[in-house]
Structure formats: C-alpha cells, structure tokens
Amino acid sequence: MNKLINLVKLMAIASLLFLAKVQAEPINYYFENNENYNKDIPTPESVLGFNVGDRHVRHDQLINYFTELAAKSDQVVLSKIGQTNEYRSQVLATISSKQNLQNLDQILANRRATGKQDKDAPAVVWLGYSIHGNEISGSNASLLVAYHLAASNSKEVSDLLANLIIVIEPSMNPDGMDRYSTWINGNRTKTLNTDPEHREHYEPWPNGRTNHYMFDLNRDWLPLTQIESRNRVAQFHYYKPNVLADFHEMGKDSSYFFQPGVPDRTNPLTPAKVTELTNTFANYHRSALDSQNRLYYSEENFDDFYYGKGSTYPDINGGFGILFEQSSSEGSAIETSNGVRSFSYSVKNQVITSFSTLNAAKDNKQKLHAYRNEFYQKIDDLADDDDFDGYIIQEQFDKTRLSNFLMLLNRHEISAYPLTQAYQGDYEDYLPQSSYFIPLKQNQYRLIKTIFEQVTKFKDETFYDVSGWTLPLAYNIHSVRIETSKSIRFSKSPWQPKAKNLSIPTQQSYAYAFHWQDFNAPAALNQLLSANINAKVATKEFTAKIGEKIETFSTGSIVINKGEQENPDWFKVLTDVAAKYSIELHALSTGHNQNGVDLGSPSLRVVQPIKVLMLAGVGVSPYEAGDMLYYLDNMQDIPVTVVEVDRIGNVDLNNYSHIIMVDGQYRTMTDSNIKKIESWLKNGGTIYAQKRGARLLSDKNIVNTEFVSKKGIDRLFGVRNLSYQDKQELAAKKRLSGAIFASKLDTSHPLSYGYTDSDLPLFKNSTLIMEQPSTPFITVSQFKPEALLSGYASMQIADRVSDNAAIIAHNVGKGRVILSSENLVFRGYWHGSAKIVANALFFSKVFSASSE
Template identity: 35%
Template sequence: MRRFLALAAASALSLSAASAAPIEDFKLPGVVYNKDITTPDAFLGHGLGEKPIRHDQMVAYLKLLAEQSERLSVETIGHTHERRPILFFKVTSPEHQGRIEEIREAHVASLAGAEIDADAPSIIWINYGVHGAESAGMDAAIPTLYHFAAAQGEEVERQLEESVILIVAILNPDGHSRRVDHVETFSGAVPVTDPAHAVHNLWTAARTNHYWFDLNRQWLLLTQPESQAWVSAWQKWKPQVSGDFHEMGSQSTYYFHPGEPKRKNPLIPDEARDIAKGIAEVHREFLDSEGQLYFTEQGFDNFYIGKGSTYPQVNGGIGILFEVGAARGGAIESPSGERSYADNIRTHFRTTLTTINGTLAQKERIAEYQRTFFENASEAAGDHPVKAYVVSAGEDRSRMERFLAFLDTHDIDVHQLEEDITVGERTFSPSDSYVVPLNQDQHVMVRGAFDKVTEFEENIFYDVSGWTVPLAFDLDYAPLKLRIERGEDAGRFNANLIGEKVDDVDSRANGPVARSNYGYIMPWTDRLAGKALYRVLDEGLLVRAANEAFEVRTNNGVQDFDAGTLFVPLAGQEESPQAIHRLVQTLAREEGIAVIPVASGAGDDATASLGGASFTPIEKPSVLVVFDDGIARYDAGEVWHFLDQELRMPVTLRRKGELGDLDWSRYTHLIMPGGGRVSLPEGAHERVKRWVREEGGTLIALRQSAHWAQDAMLGGKDAAEPKKEEPAEDAEKLRFDYAEMGVRDAEHLVRGAIFATDLDTSHPLGFGYGDRVLPSLRNTSATLDWPMDNPYAVVAAYPDEGSVLTGYVSEMREGEISGTPSVIAQPVGRGQVILMADNPVFRGFFLGTDRLLMNAVFFSDLIDSPSGTYEEE
C-alpha cells in the first residue's frame, strides 16, 4: 500500500514534467554558480516550466535571494486590489548597493544638466509579467535574479559594475494568480499539447488585473494601483533602457523591437530606433546561435504611449518589446513544432541578458542620447507654436485633483494660474485654473498628453489612435502662444501669468458644516458627488434631486444652484437631525464634497421650492452588470471598477447566460457593456423587456449592446431609413493589389478616436456638466438610429461637422458617424432604456463621460415621457 501511495505521489509531482527544465539548463556555459545561493529547483521542488509557480512561492523565493546575495536589494512599491505585493529589485554590485540612492540622484541630476560621471552605471529596467496569462513573461524573473545572485566570473562582475538593473517582478500578481489557478485546474498527470484543451485557453480572464483592466495600457492612464506603483518608480529612476517581456499567440515564434518602421509615434526621436536596432543585433546573435526563429520590425508598433515598451520612448529612454509564442499550459503544438513553457522562460531569460549586454555595448551613446533628449526640451519648446496650456475643471475639484495627480506621477511640472486670462470665449480664473508650460524637461511627455493628432503616415494601429488627456477628463483647456521661460528670466513677457509650482495636490477636506434646522444642499458639480449620494442613501436617508435650476436661502444668504443638485431634508427622516449633521460633516471632511446648510425652503423667487414638484426623490440603486458569454471583459470590468471603486456602490456581477433564475424585483438597473455577441437569450430577453416595461427597471446598454437594445427593446430600425443604392451595372469594377489589403482593410476602422458630442445639459443625464461639448472615446463604427417618436430622447449627438477631435478616422467613417445620436434615453412603460454608443468609462480614464453612467444610475427616474406626439416641422 505504501508503495502504491508513493507511486501516486510521484505521478502527481511529475505534472507536465515533459516540458520542465532543471536550473542546470538555464545556467550559462562555463559560468560557475555560488552553491550557497538556493536554486529555484531546491526551493520550489520542481524545475522551471514543470508547473505554474504561485505568487506567494515566487515572492518568498525572490526575497530569499535578496537575503542571500549582496548584489540584490528589494522593496515593495505597491499592492494590488487583492492586496498582493509588487516587488521591485535593484541588482548591481555590492559596492553600488551601498550607495544606491546616491547613484540614482546623480543619474537624475545629470538629466537636468549636472555633469555626467563617465563611470556612472547604466540604468536598465526590466518589466516581467504585466499580463497574467503570459507565463514566461513572469517566470523569467526567477532565472534572471538567481543568475545575478549566484553567477561568478568576470562577465557577470562587469555587468554588475557597469549597470544598475531594476526589475519589477511581478507587475500583475492578481492576473498571475488566476493563471496559476486555471492551469492547475485543467492540468492532469499527462501533458496535453492539443491547443483545443481548456488548459491553454485563459486569455482575458488571466491577462488582466482584478477589475479586468489590461495593465499594458496603463502606463499613461494610471487608473490602477499596479501602474501607479511602477510608473512612480520608473519616473523616480528614469531608466535609459527598458525591456518589456510578453507572450503572443502560440503559432508565432519570437519577436523583439525596434518594431514596424512606419508605426512610430512622431514624438519619438529617430535615434531611439537606431539605438534599439543596435541592441537588436545582440539579440539576433544569440538567437541565431541557437537556430531559433524570430522576427523584428514587423507587426508591432510604437504609437500609443501608454504601453510598457513605448512609454519609455517619450520619456527619454529606449523601450524594447519582447514577445514569445505562448505555451500557457506547459507544452502546446504549433506550426513551428511543439512549444514549451520552460523553453519560453529560458529564451526570455537569455534575451534579458542580451538586453543588458546590448545596452552596455552602447553605454556612452545611450547616456548621451538620454541627456540630450532632456537638454533639447527648451529648444523644442521654443520652436513649438504653443508655449503652455491653461486648464480648468471649474467647480469639479475631484476631477482637477485627479488631473494634477496624473501630471505629478508623470513628473510633469504644473503651476498655479496667477491672474485671469481670456482665451477665445473662455475666461480662466486663478481660483480653479492651472498652467502647464511646454518649456520643461518633460516637454515631449506634455506633447504626448496634450497634442491632438488627426493625420497619420499609416492607418494601422495596434491600439487606440487618440488619447488627448484633457479631452478624456473633459477639462476646459486652451493653448497659450505667449512666451514662457524658466530660470532667472521666468515670466519675462508675462510676469503675472504663471504662479507657484504645484508640488502637492491639495487635500479634499472641507471645513466644518454649520447646523441647519431645515436640511442640506449638495451640488452635483463634483464627480464624487455620486459617491456621497450613495453613502447618504445607504444610510436610509431621503434625498431629493432638482429637475431644474433654483435659488434657496442658505446660512450665507440666497444662492443659485443648477439642475441635479441634491437636497437632504430633515423632515420625514428616520434619523435625528444630529445624526444627519454628523453624516454630512463626514462627507465634507472625507470626500471633499461641498455641503451647504439651508435656512429656508425657497429663495426670493419661490417658483422652485425645495418641497415642490421640481424636486424628485432619489431611489437607492441596486445594479446588476452582465459579463462574459459575448460581453467584453474589458468593458464589464471598467463598469464594475467605476461603480465599485469610484462610487463605492455594491455591484452584482452575473454571466449573461445565467439570467434566467434571477429575482428581478431586487434590481433597479441592468447594465449591458459592449462586446462581440451581446444579445440576450430569448427567455432572458423577454424577462428584461417585462422588467423594464411593467416593473420600472432601467436598462443601460453601452457600445454594441446599445445597438442590439435599440432594435430589441425599442422596436428596431425606422422604416424610413434610406436603403443603400445598388451599384449600377456599368459601375467601375474595383481591383486592388493584394499587398495593399492590410492597409485598405484598416482604412475604415475606428481605432480609439475622440469625438465631440453635443450634450443636452438640461436633461437628467446631462446634470452636472458645465457646457454642451463633451468629448467621448469611440472605437466602433456602428451608429444608433434617431428615434422618431420622442424628440427629447437624444441626450447627446455627434455634430454634423468637425466631430473628430483627435485620433484616426477615415473620411467615410466620420461622415457616417457625424450627425448620429451618441446617447439616447427612452422611457418604456414604467422603465427606461438608456443607450450609449460609446463606453463612458473607457479604461477607467474618461472622467468626462463617466458622469453619464453615474447620472444614468442615479437619475433615471427623473426622465419623463413627452405627453404628446410630434411631427417634423
């Protein structure tokens, strides 16, 4: 019996052993390794690639290496949503470790003009594991750190003496942990190389972080704690070269930058590409020596500046992307033969070493390139027609503070506006406006964040083509063409324009709230007002929202307030006036929400009294969000993140195919994000229609779901829609060269461009917005139809002309989209159907449009149906 159990245990330990590699297979030929350093095999109990390595195992082993070796130091730079640590290693000689902060300060100072030490070490950054499903991109950290902890000899000593190697392991611990769980769940004693096996199918679910965000789009956006941690560390060090390690489809071989020549962001200097090509020669030499297949300068681009290999290139560094054909389940069949997890780990480890050697081979050139990049900022600013940008969020303090924090993390200088300035029809006030000068070290990054780009050398994009940050935040902003200088001559031509540099984002805390004997007003102008509203509703208090602008007597006299303003009365509440006052005090202190005590139920003009019909009670929302089964995880995660993290509202997540047995009476809102196959199953479809029409539910449908819902819930396309004309028999026949197919196929795709929309700010979904122009990120070409029976239903529409603000859109697609609805709110029976052609919470970054979703959740009951019928005039 014991022998049987021992054999069974041995079988369990040999899970996918055919693809495993002992550490001996990773050691460099002729290199002696310190036997006092614990090997991965000894710690883990198996070879690399034999089975997934849990995050806690990796953390424990890598920390042990740092304890055992004077060459490694480690710190925790952040934690994930699931509270896992993000480890940051500094790898260099023991002598450098003793003065590591001095080295960092000297390096950063050299970029600001200080003298360069010829013996200063190169600063090299390595990203491992931004995508949780990409196993080799994470596990390569183990042989790399073991190698530098244990390898002996002149070569490794030289590398450690001439460089400081900064390693983030792992960038995405939450996604990594989901991958491990998936592979362990579907693995057996015998490896299965069939690509159809479930063990190999774990793309988005494990690729993303806790809220299903693609973290390799977050280097610019910074909405997630992981990216905030890495970018803060990256900017603190400003590395010269950054390597970013990934996996791609199993059918592919091995890829490394410099990437497709025509798909480079114009802000990236050409020399960066030349340096990357020089480093690529070292990768080639290694891969050729082993007969490995690879490709470069094909497929992958350097356009969107929010990716880990492109972000460094607009910040003075060299970014290098590595991709290997995935073997996520251990071993998998591919057109190039069987691909193994262990081989992928080893190749990424070895190209990490070639990145270091390739950098050191161009050590002086790279140091001079980076120094010149920042030194040229002043000259580039002088040549640029725009000298600064002035920005404001008006009364929305939280949106402005998020923007200031964004600039600070990217090391962009921002100043207070010192005096009123009028640009066009907009006057910017020092009370809520700031100035971002282009004459600063981060000149290129300012351009990357603020520029509008609508013309491109090529129309093929790996990611979005437009991301102008002030548009995403819906800020009032304007370019200034005044001359702005720093140093002793600061403000020589506009001495009163630029105020003090903003070093810290102000606290949102407000002062004490005076007691009221009547109730409290909370304006709807701040984007975090929704968070405060839910907190009040969750306490069981009654809240009323204004349907129109009004005036009221407060403790400070008569004041005017806009539609959407919230009123918390003392009358009719179950809580005492003392308890209500304590709550609003807490909201003012913790959320920074303005709370105004009310002295009377009306102002001098009593046409909109607080107790009248122009105020509507707000129901506490109970939100259901569907995901999977054709709904895009990215879209669903962004909705979930906004409601949960931003509004602190509980959200019920349910797979789209599992709606049949729900108790619909407990939900007020159903949100259907976009995706590829969004239609509801027949039974669920009919149940949702009844829930909306008869039970007063609100359906909020986004992107592709909006197009399905318009047809399925609102009766389909209008019969008067013009039919496409059939081509004439003698029409010219089209014929193109096959080589043009890629570019022509991409010509009419809408790749993440920002469109202007005209927003009805008097509509409940428009409450809290200051003006009618609302930028919106659009990445689909499908359009909503105009509703013919309700002229009040279109809340926002794309203008007939000039709809594209930034990003690539073909002339044909712009013509199709212009003049169509962007947001529709249509009462149906007792409920509402709200359609949004775009995703208002795209990547958690569009702080301008996310209010649309917040208003749809809180204010859907404020939307009335017209009382009559209308004909076209």
C-alpha cells in the same frame, strides 16, 4: 501496414520522450555553462521544490524566492513598492555590484537632479515581466535571470553588475498572474496533454490577462488609473531607466518578436535616436537567438505609437523601451503549426533576450549616456522652436475632476502652476483657483505635448492600439495654447495635492444642499441613500441666501430636508459623508428660496436607492465590464452585482433597479432570458446598455433604435481597381481603433445634470454607429458635424459618425432604457463622460420620453 505501425510507434515514443523532457528542465537547460556558481546562493529549484518550467509559479512562490535570494546575496536588494487590489505585493529586485548598491541612492539622485548622466556611472536597465498575467513565461524567466546574476562567478556577469543597475520587476500583474497560474496548475494532468482542445488551454472568463478590475495594465502607463500602474510609474521616475525591456507572449503559432516594430508606426514625438538604439540592441537579440537556432522576427505587426504601453512610455522619458513577444505554450505544452511548444522553451527565450538586452546595455553604455544627455539638453531648444509657450487649463465647477487631472500630471512629473491673477483669453477668462499654466519648457516637454495635443493627421493609418488620447478631452477640462506667457501671472510653486478646505456644518438647519457637478457627488448620494437618508434632486434651478451670499443651485442639485428624515443619526451621516467625499454642504435656513422653486415644490423629485446588476461572462467584453466596475465600485463606492449571462434565468430581477449591459456578443443570451429582461423592463426597471449591448436590444425590438449595419459601413468604401496589396490599407480605413469625437449634450435633460457646457468629447473605438432618431426629446447627446477631435478615423467613417446619435434615452412601458454607442467610462480615465452613467442610475425616472 507494418511500416505504418512502426511509424506510429516511433511517433508515440518521440512524443513520450518530448513530454518527459518538458516536465523537468534543470538549470543547465537554461544556462549551459553553469559550473561556476556560488553554492551559497539558492537555486530556484531549492526554494520552489521543482524546476522552472515544470510548473507555473504562483506569485507567493515568486516573492518567496526573491526574498530568499536577497537574504543570501549582497548583490540583490528587494523592495516592496506597493500592493494590488487583492493585497499581493508588488516588488522590485535591484541587482548590481556591491559597490553600486552601496552608492545606489546617490547614483539615482544624480540622474534625477540634472537629467544628465556621468559617463562613468552605471546604466540602468529595467526588466519588466508579464504585465499580462497569462503571458507568464516572463515571470518564470525572472527567477532564472535573477539567480544567474546573483550566483554566477563568471567575468561576464561581473562586468554586467559593474556597469549596470538592473531592476527586475518579476511580476507586473500579480493578481492576473495568480488567476492564470491557479487555472493552469489546477487543470494540468500528470501526462501532459498538448491537444489545444484540452481544458488546460482554455481559460475561463475573464482570464488572467488583466488585473483585478479587468484592466489591461499595458495600456495604463499614461492614464495611470490602476494602483499597480501608479506604484510602478513612481518607481520608474525614481530609477529613470535607460532601457526598459517589456516581456510578453503572443499566439501559439507565432515565433518570437522583438522590436523595432513597423518602421512607419513610430510616434513622431519619439526621438530618431530611439529607433537607432533599438536596432543596435536588436542585433544582440538576433545573435543570441541564432546561436540557439531559435526562430524570431522584427519590424512587423507591432508599433511604437501609443505612449501608454511599457515599451513606448520610456521612449518619451529619456530612455527607450523594447517589446518582446514569445509564442505561448498556453499551459505546459501545446501543439502549434511550428511543432509542440513547451513552457520551458518559452521561458528560455525570455531568459536569452533578457541577457542579450543586458549585454547590449553594457557594451553600449556610453551611447546610452550620450543619448540621455542629448534628450534633456535639447528640450529648451525644442520648446523655443514651438510657436507657443504652454497651455492653460481651467475647470470652475468640479474641483475634484480638476484635482484628479492635476494629480495625473504630477505623477508624470509635469508641473502645473496656479494662476494668481485672472487671464483674459480669446474666448473666455481664466480665473485664479480654477486655472493653471503648464509651461512647455520643462523636462517632460514631449510628454506634455502628447497629453495635450489634438492630432488627426498621421503618416501611417494602421494602429495597434488607440490613436487619440488627448487627456484634457478625456477629463473634459478646458485647455488652450498660450502663445506667450509674458502676460500670465502665476505662482512660482507648482500645484501639489492637498485636502480641500471645507466648512462642514456643526448644527442642524432647515435643509442642506450640494451641487451635482463634483465628480464625487454620485458616491456621496449613494452613501446617503444606503443609510436611509431621504434626498431629492432639483429638476428646476433655485437660488438661496446663505449668510450674506446668494448661491445658485442648478438642476441636479441634491437637497436633504431635515423634516423628511427618519434616520435618527441622519445629520451625523450627512456630515460624515460630506467630509469623506469632500463635498461642500450648504445649509439652508428656510424652505423659501430667493428665486426659482421652493424646497417643497414638486420639481424636487425623490431619489430612490439603487441596486445595480451587470451582465458579464462569456461573450461579454471583460475590458468594458472592468471599466464599468472600476468606475462604479472603485471610484463611486456603488456596489455592482456581476451575473454571468447564462445565469440570468435563475436570478430574481425584481431585486434590482438597474441592469447594465456593456459591449459584447452575448452569445449565451437565450430568447427566454431576453423576454424575462424585457418583462422586467416594462414593469419599471432601467437598462443602461452600450455599444453591442445596445444593439442587441435593438435587434430584439425592445428599443426603437437603428444601427448602421456592417454592409452599410462597407458601402462607404469603393473597391474598384484595388489590388491585393491594398487589402491592409482598406482594412485600416474601415477600422476605428480609438479616437475622440465631439458631441453636443442636451443640457436640459436629466441625464446631463452636472454638466455646465453642452460640448462633451466622447471616446470611440468601434464603427458601431447609432442612427439619429426622428423622434423628439430622446436624444441626450449627438455627434457634431465634423466631429473628429483627436486620433485617426478615415474620412468616410468620420463623416458617417457626424450628426448621428451618441446617447438615446426613452420609456419602455413603465421602465427606461439609456443607450450609448460608446463606452463612457473608457479605461477608467474618461472622467468627462462618466457622470452620464451615474445619472442613468440615479435620475432614470426623472425623465419621461416616448420613442413613438
């Protein structure tokens, strides 16, 4: 008994000693040989008021320290590269020798001009920290890395600065960082609590991983939907780093990961030299961590496949990326299977590998230069070896969506050349003003191929992230390979962004109309309705004479009749809105049309103002909620009232026209709240529900729609004669991490207004499958036979998806439900299918279809 008491006492003393230690770690914890520092350079502690690792640094404190550092050191230049949605500054600290910084513009200009690297020039290393805001050990480590580089008088650091231009991005996600640090600092107790159940270790929904719009910024390097990503990639191409180190965190029970990842999961477009260089650098990380007796691993779990991540985007841009993953302390300190993990321990690992990366880059500078030169020198030969010269893209009806796609290419430094004469393709003609040629033979050869190619066969069938990201399909832009460009006539100057040349009416006419095809049309319509402008939607086609031209207005066209307006400023509002959203207004001089219905026809239906509520909170996917919020709020200027599921019982639903239910488990949805929503729906409301939000309505018998069960998916795969080693392969076949499927739209349906083609690619990232109903008139979109277009899906899953429903819409009492098995606004870049969401808001009462 006494032995047990003594053991408990010893454990308690050890715990107290540990907790006392993790509360404050001075600079010599991170840098053991720290006696040779410039005393004029401020330490992090002197500016913050506490030691790094003792508290979670806020973004303003981070910026303040880097500002002080740049003011006191002639080896540090701080630049603001933009600001976030919440008006926090995005900054870069460029650190190098005084001589390199004096010549920085010329050094970088030379790199950009030729793609080649002079052997005596410094290499460029980008250290990017904490793109996931709650993986914050990286951002805290950036303070120490910058301080040591600026203050140390050691020969080691002097050599680094002479040979390298070091770009530090201290916080890649400022908004998420502050969401997380505020939570941790606000819930940390004086006596540190390492119990994983303690409140400090449980972030509230949506947590600090994501940015303001709940986007995972580490998936946005390729689609560039978020302002942080656009600002960053512009600077990436300014510096064109040889190496980009990408610092993350993972689960608390892990150790420390660095690339290379799983050998078979590297994108085939990535040069083999990238893996070789990554392995070379890995030896430096191993040596540095071995010297500190710290656990680590590589070549497991993570891959190098999707080019939209920070560790892979450089691989296709003449450099290479390295992913680092530190086990998280989930706050100040936490109990793990490897013992108590302190925040300062996590920070130190990130410091160690920051410097192992820099030392590897310095020692292998000539190899980095040689690889960069080879990367660009091979491009012409690679392009010549292909059996085609490039791609032509075309979009005739939606100039905004086309312009958005061209802008994306432009941000990636891909040139697209306007056609100057029509080109006759095998299946359609490509016309000037709406068609562009993208030649393969340009510096971004590999990036062009990954953006345009449709790949369905893979060496390894396990994916950490999406397997298909063909961007023309995402934008629903027609693209075709061109075997030879000899017969194509195109401009010598590539496309550059410019304002649309619109003619805005200056005098009032009988009526005005605008087409619904334009991506910005929903935003314009909502602004008009919000200003009490009476608007109608054409449910039948008509043609009108405008000047000497006959204009055809297809279904979905919006008409504003002068005689129906009560707002005295209606004409100014109308023209201001048209100018704001670059919408072409057509003045109609009479209510009688050349062909089709007249303007007084009942086929022109009044469009009612909308007020949208979206369910959110615990059990709801923050990513899909963010996707929806971004599309409606940021892209279409439509306000969305976000309400947590467990608050819905206290909300008067009669104040809303629509409820949106994105993917989620909806664990906190009570039966009484389900009944409340059902009653509101039957009395005339509209629900747009996707994925498991739609399945919830099916499970509660609110909609007459069936979904394939998990057992139904399992039955697709035989399990006889499988050994234990086949477990991972079987799991990969059952998983659908992200691929693109072909669907066919019913273009006569009001939810398809604005679409001129029945072919609509959809993104699918789950095995949730909606059965094709036997009831007529309720299927808006159906997956085609042999539907897989791009990305990986096992034959069994792909066959089960084919011919089944993608979008269903029908009446429920006086209300309407629109159900989608997919996320139509995936990650903010699925511009092609997004309009269906807008149609579900504005035109849900234009259709009527029974599910019985």
